[in-house]
Structure formats: C-alpha cells, structure tokens
Amino acid sequence: MEKFVAIDLGAESGRVIVGDLSKMEIIYRFPNHLVRVEDSIFWDILGIFNEIKKGLKKAFKKYPNQIASIGIDTWGVDYVLLDDDGDLLGNPYHYRDKRTDNIMELVFNIIPKKEIFAETGIQFMQLNTIYQLYSFARKKPQIFKNTRYFLTIPDLLNYWLTGIIKNEYSIATTTQLYNPMKKGWSTRILDKLGFKKELFGEIIMPGTKIGKLLPAIAREIGADSTVVIIAPACHDTGSAVAAVPxxxxxxxxxxxxxxxxxxxxxxxxxxxxxxxxxxxxxxxxxxxxxxxxxxxxxxxxxxxxxxxxxxxxxxxxxxxxxxxxxxxxxxxxxxxxxxxxxxxxxxxxxxxxxxxxxxxxxxxxxxxxxxxxxxxxxxxxxxxxxxxxxxxxxxxxxxxxxxxxxxxxxxxxxxxxxxxxxxxxxxxxxxxPVEAAAIGNLMIQAKSMGQIKSMVDGRKIIRKSFDIKKYLPEE
CATH class of the missing domain: 3.30.420.40 (ATPase, nucleotide binding domain)
Known part of the structure; x- marks a missing residue:
C-alpha cells in the first residue's frame, strides 16, 4: 500500500511522519523555537524549511519508491509577504509579537467590530492575521507597497516545495479576511483596510493536489519525481479535527x-x-x-x-x-x-x-x-x-x-x-489520538489518492487503529 508523509508543525516542535490510516512512524522531530531580535519575535522559517528537508530525506531513504504524496499542516494566522520574484520580504513575525498591541481598536475605527464578524464569523484575537497585517502596513508601508503575494506559513512551504502559489481553505479562514458566505477573500475588508486584492490568490480546498516536487527539491531529498504535494487541511486543527474518532x-x-x-x-x-x-x-x-x-x-x-x-x-x-x-x-x-x-x-x-x-x-x-x-x-x-x-x-x-x-x-x-x-x-x-493533526493529514491525502472514499471511512479506520482511552463519569 502507498505511504504518505505528513509534515506537522506546531509552536514547540515539528514532525515528519510516514504512514497511512492504520499506522504511522515519526521519522524526524525537530524543535521550533521563536527568535528574538531586539524587542520583536519571529519564526526561523528558513531553519524550519531546512529541517523539513532533512526529515523528508530520511523518509525517502527509509521508504524508497513507496511514498506517493506529502502534506503540510501548521498553526494558523501567521504569514509572509513575497515580492514579484516570489522572494521573502522579511522574516515572518510570531503571532505573539507585541506589534499588535492596541491595533484592534484602530481597525475597529475603520470597520466596526460587528461588521467584521458578520463578514468573517471569526473570533476576535489580537494575534489574528488581519491585525498583524494592518500593523505591518502602518509601520512598513514601503515594504507593503512592494508586496506581490500574501501567503500563510503552510502555503509558503508548499510553494517552496512545488514552485506553485496557492492558498488553502482552512488556513485562509483563520486570517479573519475570508468571507464564509461568499467562499472567498472578503473584498469589503481588504478594500477598507487598504490591502490590495491582487495579493490574495486562489483558494483551494483540502485534498487538492497542488503539484509535483520541484526537480531540485526531489534530487536533494532523494524523492521520485512523481511525488505530489497535497493540501490537507493546512491549519493543524483542521487536520486534527478530521481525525476525531x-x-x-x-x-x-x-x-x-x-x-x-x-x-x-x-x-x-x-x-x-x-x-x-x-x-x-x-x-x-x-x-x-x-x-x-x-x-x-x-x-x-x-x-x-x-x-x-x-x-x-x-x-x-x-x-x-x-x-x-x-x-x-x-x-x-x-x-x-x-x-x-x-x-x-x-x-x-x-x-x-x-x-x-x-x-x-x-x-x-x-x-x-x-x-x-x-x-x-x-x-x-x-x-x-x-x-x-x-x-x-x-x-x-x-x-x-x-x-x-x-x-x-x-x-x-x-x-x-x-x-x-x-x-x-x-x-x-x-x-x-495523540498525533491527531498528522493522522488527519494522512487521511486527507489517502482520500485524495483514492485509498478511502470519505472521512467517515477514514474515521472508522482511525478508531480501530489508534489508542483511544475512555474516561467515564461513574469512574
């Protein structure tokens, strides 16, 4: 049976996991530390990408000619900006960075709080992308002016692996810039906050095959050229909830x-x-x-x-x-x-x-x-x-x-x-299951590749295959 690779990135660590719906193996684990520069905090995104490639190299070495696809899930809300050439315009800030302090009130002066909720249905938290991006646009207008692409963290990593720029649905919804009724970016919010609509590209659904590995990446990690990158629910919680047994x-x-x-x-x-x-x-x-x-x-x-x-x-x-x-x-x-x-x-x-x-x-x-x-x-x-x-x-x-x-x-x-x-x-x-995000990630890949017909089928297999402990009130 074909195997899949789930790359599951959390706030403390990252894991490269090989498996299917019946079993999985953590091939590589690495720490994910924030980086302080003066009074700002960032993600070490280049370091993260390098660790992912190390893990993928180990996976393909252990399971040559057996891996069909790769899927990435990460935390939500954080993002990067790219220029016309697709290069980074700075390091991605950590969502706990203080630059969003008091920013929510400034945004509410432009768009009332109730209007934002009616447009997006998203919980108000100062770490949301909408406030991070507004803060950045205010403080670094020249860089923002030169931006060509907005991508969340997993969308960036998918781009670096395939050379293809897409925005996955579950992670896009975390930005508070997505309209769930119109099923697309909220042009109303983008217009009012002065965010150029053309920065925000096509949104794809979980299970979409994004594309094959770039030849240089395939050579570096020892992968077959037919291996494809599949978007799971790229928001880790979206993949985790898919694995609820x-x-x-x-x-x-x-x-x-x-x-x-x-x-x-x-x-x-x-x-x-x-x-x-x-x-x-x-x-x-x-x-x-x-x-x-x-x-x-x-x-x-x-x-x-x-x-x-x-x-x-x-x-x-x-x-x-x-x-x-x-x-x-x-x-x-x-x-x-x-x-x-x-x-x-x-x-x-x-x-x-x-x-x-x-x-x-x-x-x-x-x-x-x-x-x-x-x-x-x-x-x-x-x-x-x-x-x-x-x-x-x-x-x-x-x-x-x-x-x-x-x-x-x-x-x-x-x-x-x-x-x-x-x-x-x-x-x-x-x-x-403990590794629910990775298991859900694997399940979505399996469905995309035709191994299972539905999430219901996938959950049945997960229930039988992984340890689920019961705690009952009478106990």
Whole structure:
C-alpha cells in the first residue's frame, strides 16, 4: 500500500511522519523555537524549511519508491509577504509579537467590530492575521507597497516545495479576511483596510493536489519525481479535527488540546449570529469544506512557559513529571483565566510565567501558589473549568446538548486533564489520538489518492487503529 508523509508543525516542535490510516512512524522531530531580535519575535522559517528537508530525506531513504504524496499542516494566522520574484520580504513575525498591541481598536475605527464578524464569523484575537497585517502596513508601508503575494506559513512551504502559489481553505479562514458566505477573500475588508486584492490568490480546498516536487527539491531529498504535494487541511486543527474518532452522529464536542485548546463542534454552515458574536466564537474551515464552530482557548502554553522557567531556574521537569506532581498535590486553591492578556506573551527571566500567575492571584484576592506542583495543578483545573464554560456556551448558541467529548492532540495524554474534564462536565471523555493533526493529514491525502472514499471511512479506520482511552463519569 502507498505511504504518505505528513509534515506537522506546531509552536514547540515539528514532525515528519510516514504512514497511512492504520499506522504511522515519526521519522524526524525537530524543535521550533521563536527568535528574538531586539524587542520583536519571529519564526526561523528558513531553519524550519531546512529541517523539513532533512526529515523528508530520511523518509525517502527509509521508504524508497513507496511514498506517493506529502502534506503540510501548521498553526494558523501567521504569514509572509513575497515580492514579484516570489522572494521573502522579511522574516515572518510570531503571532505573539507585541506589534499588535492596541491595533484592534484602530481597525475597529475603520470597520466596526460587528461588521467584521458578520463578514468573517471569526473570533476576535489580537494575534489574528488581519491585525498583524494592518500593523505591518502602518509601520512598513514601503515594504507593503512592494508586496506581490500574501501567503500563510503552510502555503509558503508548499510553494517552496512545488514552485506553485496557492492558498488553502482552512488556513485562509483563520486570517479573519475570508468571507464564509461568499467562499472567498472578503473584498469589503481588504478594500477598507487598504490591502490590495491582487495579493490574495486562489483558494483551494483540502485534498487538492497542488503539484509535483520541484526537480531540485526531489534530487536533494532523494524523492521520485512523481511525488505530489497535497493540501490537507493546512491549519493543524483542521487536520486534527478530521481525525476525531467519533462513532456516530451523536452530539459531541472536540477539544484539540496542545499549545492552544480549540473546543467546538462540526457544522456544514457557519454560525454567525448575535450570540456567537457575544461569546466570541469562530467559524474556521474544516477538512470537508464545512466549518469548525469553536472557541480558541489558551491551552498548555502557560505550562510550557512555566516549564521553560523552571527548567532553567529551579529543576528540569518532563511534562509527565509535572502532571504526576500535580496529581499528587490535590486540588489547588486558586484559579486563573487562561485567556487573560497577562499570559499571552512569552516569558522572560524578569517577567516569567510563574510570577505572572502569582501576580494574577494577588490582584484577584486569591491564595498565591508557590510550588511547581501547585501551579501546574491550578492551571490544569483552570483549563477544565474554562472548557465547561465553553461547552455551556455552545449548548446555548445551538440549542443542543453535548453528549460526549473527544480530546485529541498532545493534551489527550494528560490523564489529570481528562479526569478533571469528566468531573466538571459530567460527560464521557474519549482521549486520543495523540498525533491527531498528522493522522488527519494522512487521511486527507489517502482520500485524495483514492485509498478511502470519505472521512467517515477514514474515521472508522482511525478508531480501530489508534489508542483511544475512555474516561467515564461513574469512574
């Protein structure tokens, strides 16, 4: 049977994975670190591309003449600008860069907030592409004037592999520049913000064969010239949700749990109304051309940042060790709002995440936590509480009760989180698969190449092939 390569890029690491719907193998893993230059933060996009090629070379060496296609999924919202020759006009900023501070209000002065939501159906977050791009256009007008192409991160990587410029649907929806009713770029928003429409090219659907590898790339990585690049759901959450191992059409919610927690439901049409605007929900594109109606909640980012500080200044912990000491600690005496702006930016030695949590507790009149065990426990309990609030919002907006929850991605390994979600929601939780984004990526490629007929068929295979752990309320 043909094999496929899924390149899955997250905020902490990248993985090059070979497999099909029944099994997969991580061939190569590499760290993905932000880069600070003065007071700005960027992605090392050239380094990322080099690591991808290293991983692909290993994959083709191990499985010669067996790999049919490659698909890339990444985080959303970040982008690059290219000139007439298709060359980079600068390094891509990290979505947590401070240049979007106070930018949302400037945009709302041009286009009212309600109008943006009615046009896009996308949750308001200062890291969204619309605010990043407006900030860039204000601060660097000459560079923006010389721009010929706008591409998101996975679209750029697809371009570097094939020489073909396309914009994939699921990642395009994260920009807050896409109109889901008209199924294209929002010319109304582009016009009002002074963004040239010709920068924003053709949008393709998940499963589209973009093209073959460039000959120079094929030679470099030892690939056959017939290998094609397929667009999965290029937004990693879109690919992850495709791999939700749901058994039937019961009313379920998913939590794609990693650096972010994306909690929502699947729907064929966007849900854009007063209530979804009030609760700040989003309508992002799904792998089947429908929508992921969800809310972006800060996820394990806060623990990741705490761990970085503790590793350097206290003691080096694995994530499993942090979960274990949090489990032994017992209930914490504080709660945080994971989405508070205090926790958005990367920590520094003199402005670290544990201290931000302590400051938050002081300001809200709570007991100030001290130990890594207590802080970790409080963060996880706060996440579980936030999930419960969000599920209640979904039920109110849709008028339907959620019957079960599927936790996918790295957070599905965290037994404490899964247990707490069951406890606070009273709903059964199905945890896994861990590598959901990569598995969904592989599934979309398999469907594109004719190995399966539908996502329903793919999910059946995923359910049988990968470890899915059940947590039930009575337990």
């Amino acid at each position: 749901v058994e039937d059409n019961t009313n379920y919610a998913y939590i794609s749990s990693g650096t972010w927690s994306l909690l929502g439901i699947e729907t064929p049409e966007p849900i854009i109304n007063e209530m979804s605007f009030k609760y700040n929900f989003t309508n992002e594109g799904s792998a089947d051309g429908g929508f992921r109606f969800l809310k972006n909640v800060t996820g394990f980012w806060i623990i990741q940042e705490c761990k970085k500080f503790w590793d350097e200044m206290v003691k080096s912990y694995s994530y499993d060790e942090l979960t274990e000491i949090a489990l032994k600690y017992g209930p914490a005496n504080f709660r945080i709002d994971p989405d508070d702006s205090k926790f958005l930016k990367p920590g520094l030695i003199d402005d670290n995440m544990p201290d931000r949590i302590k400051t938050y507790c002081q300001e809200t009149g709570q007991k100030v936590p001290e130990s890594p065990a207590e802080i970790t426990r409080g963060i996880i309990e706060s996440l579980a509480g936030k999930y419960t609030e969000t599920i209640k919002m979904i039920e109110e907006i849709t008028g339907k009760s959620i019957k079960e929850i599927y936790i996918i991605g790295g957070g599905s390994r965290n037994s404490l989180l899964c247990q707490l979600v069951v406890k606070v929601t009273g709903l059964p939780v199905f945890a896994g």
